[in-house]
Amino acid sequence: MRLFTKCKNCNNEINFRNDCSTRVELEMQKGENISLDCNHCYQKQDYLVNKIYTKPSKILRLSGPLIFLIGTPILGIWMYYNIPKEAFFHFKTGLLFGLLGVPLAVSQILRNRDRLRVNSFNNYYS
Numbered sequence: 001m002r003l004f005t006k007c008k009n010c011n012n013e014i015n016f017r018n019d020c021s022t023r024v025e026l027e028m029q030k031g032e033n034i035s036l037d038c039n040h041c042y043q044k045q046d047y048l049v050n051k052i053y054t055k056p057s058k059i060l061r062l063s064g065p066l067i068f069l070i071g072t073p074i075l076g077i078w079m080y081y082n083i084p085k086e087a088f089f090h091f092k093t094g095l096l097f098g099l100l101g102v103p104l105a106v107s108q109i110l111r112n113r114d115r116l117r118v119n120s121f122n123n124y125y126s
Contacts (some may be wrong), residue, residue, distance in 0.1 A: 072101030
């Protein structure tokens with residue numbers, strides 16, 4: 001997970017990676033203060049765990065609509081060649097719902113999981 005904080009000296013955003021999913025895990029792993037280097041002013045300072053936050057993933061924000069835009073035609077082509085023609089034309093409504101519903105559901109699930117990940121970390125526990 002990518003974590004962020006603001007530099008105390010230049011107010012630039014500092015980011016780093018960690019595999020902790022909550023602040024409590026981060027504090028148990030690193031302690032109450034975390035020593036970080038600013039890439040802008042090159043100052044090394046200690047930061048409280050409660051001043052560290054995370055943001056929604058840009059990759060997941062882009063991948064959701066991409067899954068929908070790419071998955072819909074792929075699922076449509078697969079359905080056209082694998083479902084008998086009689087069934088394809090008799091059940092248009094159900095097939096169109098499946099055609100649009102499956103990629104939309106996948107993109108929504110990814111977006112909701114990312115939102116829960118961000119909310120669970122950014123909540124204050126202390």
